[in-house]
Amino acid sequence: MGGSLNYGWTYPAFGVVCQTGDPTSSFSFTSAAGDSATLTLGSGYDCTEVKNYDLSTVTALISNYSNEWCKSTITIQNLDVVLTGEAATITGDNVKVEDSSITVGARMVGGVSFPDPVSQLLTSNGSGATGGSLVIDNTVITGTLKDPATVFEGDSALDVVNGSVIDLELPIETSKHRAYLGSYMGVYGLNAITSLKIEDSEVSLDFDASTYSGDALIGIDVMGDLVIEDSTVTVSTTEGSASIPGAKAIHSVDTMTINNSKVTATATSESAAYEVLADQGLALTGCAVRQGTVQTVNTGTAVSQSDASAAKPAGGTVLIDLAATDATVASVTVAGSEATLGADGSYSVELPAGSSAPAASDIVVTPTDANATVSTPVTSDGGRTWTFTVTAEDGSTATTYTLHVSVPPAPTPGPSTTTDSGDTAASQDGLAATADPGSAATLVALLAVSTGSGALLASRRLR
DSSP states (O other), X not given: OOSEEEEOOSSSTXXXXXXXXXXXXXXXXXXXXXXXOEEEEOOOOOOSSGGGSOHHHHHHHHHHIIIIITOSEEEEESOEEEEOXXXXXXXXXXXXXXXXXXXXXXXXXXXXXXXXXXXXXXXXXXXXXXXXXXXXXXXXXXXXXXXXXXXXXXXXXXXXXXXXXXXXXXXXXXXXXXXXXXXXXXXXXXXXXXXEEEESOEEEEEEEETTOOSSOEEEEEXXXXXXXXXXXXXXXXXXXXXXXXXXXXXXXXXXXXXXXXXXXXXXXXXXXXXXXXXXXXXXXXXXXXXXXXXXXXXXXXXXXXXXXXXXXXXXXXXXXXXXXXXXXXXXXXXXXXXXXXXXXXXXXXXOOTTOOOOOGGXXXXXXXXXXXXEOOOEESSSSSEEEEEEEOTTSSOEEEEEXXXXXXXXXXXOOXXXXXXXXXXXXXXXXXXXXOTXXXXXXXXXXXXXXXTOOXXXXXXXX
């Protein structure tokens, strides 16, 4: 199957993909193996002015939607999806988009209610036994989406996995956005109830809500646990109103785990701003905070450039990057003497003759990466052989090194001689000089060659 799939509705006029028959049924859009196809979703609805969107119609639409309309499973596979016009959206009880692309060039009505399909791009509305999962698998989603309420919603779980790429510009205009339902409503990028996972994927969400005056603005939000693994995530939430609860770039109500990932989070607000906030604690594995500080806030953890415990944190930009895996050594010194690296990877050093055996405190190991750690050197042979371990910043990469220490013996002093009359002669290298006690003017030079026992072999007296 090639070409295009053009899917249109007479009612509703919003171009919403959902099953109008059996609420428990499922349907899918997929191209034949080896072929490509385009699924175009659009509507002629005019969202340029909020006043055109009558609230009584919205109420009826929400009622129908929640009870019957989209209680079905939707699968989009191996398709190029194009969303055009106003309020084009894909929604159902369980939604999976796999091996596909979605090009976004639409405006959402925005800010009406969570279950309203015209305010969300991709959403699943089921929960509990009926599902409620949204899976974005090996799919690329790009473009500009104006005035969304929630861009991606999983009423149960939301997974972005297997090389998926999400890159969206998300401008919000106050005059076009309907955020009138109080604290229940806000603007969200990725939102889930029980769990949210980003794995082996790239996510970039850029919210510009500098003129937005509605409710909270949160880039990534989950009521349960958030896991970011082997991924690159960039989130920017900018809002300029002091009257709303504020902006959060990345937030989890339960725990947040970031493994082997790069995360850039920016949050600015005239009210409170949080770059990264985990209400029940943050765990970092294989990555480290490069910009900002890790702080304790109530029972949780924040990473922020400002004081996250303040009444209105100023926010900023934080960077969490991959931790270094460098476990090499820059230098090793023992009591001030520098060791050399051998071909076998071990270090060797010769201390000055007569030196005492070194202690562990005499050994200074400087790792190549300042963020690596070095264990205390240990020996089992009295200080001739030492071992130490360098652990890289990632906490798992480690190398153990061996250090050989040698100390040559101190030089042996030459023999001393004593004359028959008790005169003492100091000798060095077999050369001795003494004064004759019988005459102060007499100079005696004694040239001696001695055996190992010190016996005198030859001498000559000079006057």
